Amino acid sequence: MFHWLEKRPFFFAVAVFVVIAFAGLIEILPNFAQASRPIIGAKPYSTLELTGRLVYIKNNCNACHSQLIRPFKSETDRYGHYSMSGEYAYDRPFLWGSKRTGPDLMRVGNYRTTDWHENHMMNPPEVVPGSIMPQYPWLFKNVADLDTAYAEQLVIQKVFAVPYNTELPTADGSKVTVKLADTLEGARAEALEDAKVVAADMKNQDVKDAIAAGNVPEIVALIAYLNRLK
Amino acid sequence: MDIATLQAYGFFFFTAFLVAILYGYIYHLYSSQKKGKRDYEKYGNLALNDDINDPLVEEKSRDL
Amino acid sequence: MENRPLEYDYTVAKLFMYNAIFVGLAGMLAGVVLAWQMAFPQFNYVLGMDLAEYTNFGRLRAIHTDSVIYGFVLSAIWSTWYYVGQRVLKVSMAESKFLMFIGKAHFWIYIAASLIIVVSMQLGITSSKEYSEFEWPIDAGIVILWVLWGISIFGLIGIRREKALYISIWYYIATFLAVAMLHIFNNAEIPTYFLTGGIGNWYHSVSMYAGTNDALVQWWFGHNAVAFVLTTPIVAMSYYFLPKESGQAVYSYKLSLLAFWGLMFVYLWAGGHHLLFSTVPDWMQTMGSVFSVVLILPSWGSAINMMLTMKGEWQQVASSPLIKFMVMASTFYMFSTLEGPIQAIKSVNALAHFTDWIVGHVHDGALGWVGFMVIAALYHMAPRMFKREIYSKSLMTTQFWIQTLGVILYFTSMWIAGITQGMMWRAHDEFGNLAYSFIDTVTVLHPYYTIRAIGGTLYLVGMAMFAYNMYKTMTSSRVVEESELQNATPMGA
DSSP states (O other): OHHHHTTOHHHHHHHHHHHHHHHHHHHTGGGGTTTTOOOTTOOOOOHHHHHHHHHHHHTTGGGTOOOOOOSSHHHHHHHOSOOOGGGGTTOSSOOOOSBOSSOOOTTGGGTOOHHHHHHHHHOHHHHSTTOOOOOOGGGGTSBOOHHHHHHHHHHHHHHHOOOTTSEEEOTTSOEEEOOOOSSHHHHHHHHHHHHHHHHTTOOOHHHHHHHHTTOOBHHHHHHHHHHHOO | OOHHHHHHHHHHHHHHHHHHHHHHHHHHHHHHHHTTSOOSGGGGHHHHSOSTTSOOSSBOOTTO | OOOOOOOOOOHHHHHHHHHHHHHHHHHHHHHHHHHHHHHOGGGGGTTOGGGHHHHSHHHHHHHHHHIIIIIIIHHHHHHHHHHHHHHHHTOOGGGOHHHHHHHHHHHHHHHHHHHHHHHHHHTTOOOOOTTOOOOHHHHHHHHHHHHHHHHHHHHHHHTOSBSSOOHHHHHHHHHHHHHHHHHHHHTOEEEHHHHTTSOSOTTOEEESSOHHHHHHHHHHHHHHHHHHHHTHHHHHHHHHHHHHHHTOOOSOHHHHHHHHHHHHHHHGGGGGGGGTTSSSOHHHHHHHHHHHHHTHHHHHHHHHHHHHHTTTOTHHHHHOHHHHHHHHHHHHHHHHHHHHHHHHSHHHHHHHTBSHHHHHHHHIIIIIIIIHHHHHHHHHHHHHHHSBOBSOHHHHHHHHHHHHHHHHHHHHHHHHHHHHHHHHHHOBOTTSSBSSOTTHHHHTTHHHHHHHHHHHHHHHHHHHHHHHHHHHHHHTSOBOOGGGGSSSOOBOO
16 A cells, blocks of 8 residues: 555655645644634724735744733733634734734723834833843834735735725714725825824834935834734 | 535545455555565665665556 | 766766755854844844844844755755765666766756745745745755756656665655645745836735635645655655665564654644644644554564664764764654654643644754754765765764763753743743733743853754865875775775
8 A cells, every 4th residue: 555655756745745744634624714803993004004004014023922812711801801703804914923022012092192112112111120022113113005905905906805995883873894905095195194193192203204205114003003903 | 314414424535445345454564575476675675775776675666 | 988987976876965064054053143143032133233133133133044954954855865865776877978068057056946935035025934034936946956956856766776775765855846846835825026027026925725724735844844855865865875784684674674664644634733723623732643643553664673783882872973974864864753642742742832842842853853964864874875984983972972961961951941941831820810921931031041152052063074074075184996895985084
């Protein structure tokens, strides 16, 4: 049997492939139909928020922070309601992480403010004595890449039918609409308006100057993203 | 039957099938070695006598 | 053509060997910097605040993992493939100009891809998926690379003289097929630039999967990338190099058959253990947990086969540092393939997940099993490629003990750190409130992070000794005759 296979490389390779592919076929494929439906209250990311998400990814925040609250009392006490599959329906890629060098961030928007993030990102140990998180001063200088985020929005709207410009239900019964501009200029202008709201709560002079000049610093986009994690 | 039930049945019977194959195979290996039908252990020499001029363990014949 | 006797041609194997040694040093240096950063955050700014964007933990982390996995280990795998492949098939690369060209193209495209990866990780161009951080242009390059390796494998097999494929070849084939499958499915992504008529960065892409599905595919990949880059090819090495170096045929060829097919079937199921208590369906989590425990059997099948190969020959462990490396590697293999399933048990995982215990587990496998086996394989091959004896046996022995001490410091400190932190996260006071704030559970780890950094530094020192020993072996140690290269590797004092 296998003795026969070892002398026939082609059939050997086919046999190996069938055996290793079997698990994926049974385990992963059938669940694709079920697992990506959004929960009530889930909404797509706005241009500024998605830009912030890309900043989060660019700096590999997910190397030290999870976004997955497990259903234990100790976790729900610390971070809030445990995670549900439908909450992640608009997360491409997922950012669960695999290590909690720092705390979970799944619902950080519920208990941290713009002001807190601003001070913390500039110098973490000043806000949390004993913190081993590095400082992120360059986020205050670098200009965020709104265009790439907008391109990503267009693609997910087209390919995965992500509901932009659509009324979506929320948990308290009200409706919410996440706008997606028709043009790149429109998207930039919208993101800048959102950024002004965030920057209004910030003190850093570089940030204020950049916003005044019509640019969005990475830190503003990142905070917009963190604030919406709820 | 929904897809999950099908999956469960499919999985169970395929695994049972593979377990049967595995044990049958173990039996086959050891009995054919014992009866002298086949010598598996000689293939260990593939690693030991691996100089290009060493004798072949089993020559690759043309008809394969 | 001049009339020379046919010999094995190690040109390509040598190229990959140089790269393995160089990237091994660089990747582990990055790891040691990361370890010190966690103990003392000032190390995030080693090159000054202006360059902190490129030297901080987040950016360096991917460079460390990718360079040791895909730089150090993969180079070593390919070096051994271009060595072992010829020998057990009894065919020389010199016999086929085509395969020689493919081999060289394989190497140089790999080097180009590696350089692009380092630059892109430094700039933060990443898809965020662990061990698969590369954006789509690099992913496409990896496909080309992989196809070239495939041509090399099946090309060499096609012109072989031995009819039967040796155990090691099975594992190389499995590595090739499985990684191809995993890479293609996990990196299913849509380039945004082209679909939008040129908006944003041209290299950006968005994943085909969302949320829970994305996690499922990623950890099916993540777990099995470990299986098929850090396990099966290393098993391939141990099935060849341990018997060859010790002069003992593998203990049981039949057991190796069973262990191989068992491992192929079981390994792919176990990925779910990375997602316990997450939002993937429960039955999948249970499946991941159960199969992880079953996985002990085929893993130990190979490891026990290695140990029994040494039956009656244990004096070789005392006399040869090379055998020491391989036996210690097999021991660590047994150890980490027992530790892994324990961590995959749900109640243990509830404590261990997200903590440093997982990091410790990865490293006793990576440093103890993979690192040691790779080091032994390169030490065995060098004298045969360069026709010179190993430069220094005593340096090699010293390296062995320094690195062993390093690994022990590493995993013991991470055990304590992980379990301490896991216990503190879940501790409640008498009123049912959380007993510790998060920062309490960070500051308590400082001594363990320091010990880990020392352990990692020791391992890196050992690597430097290895690189020096190899350099001297290649360039200036005593020239040996073919007859001295039969089994035990010749070594200078």
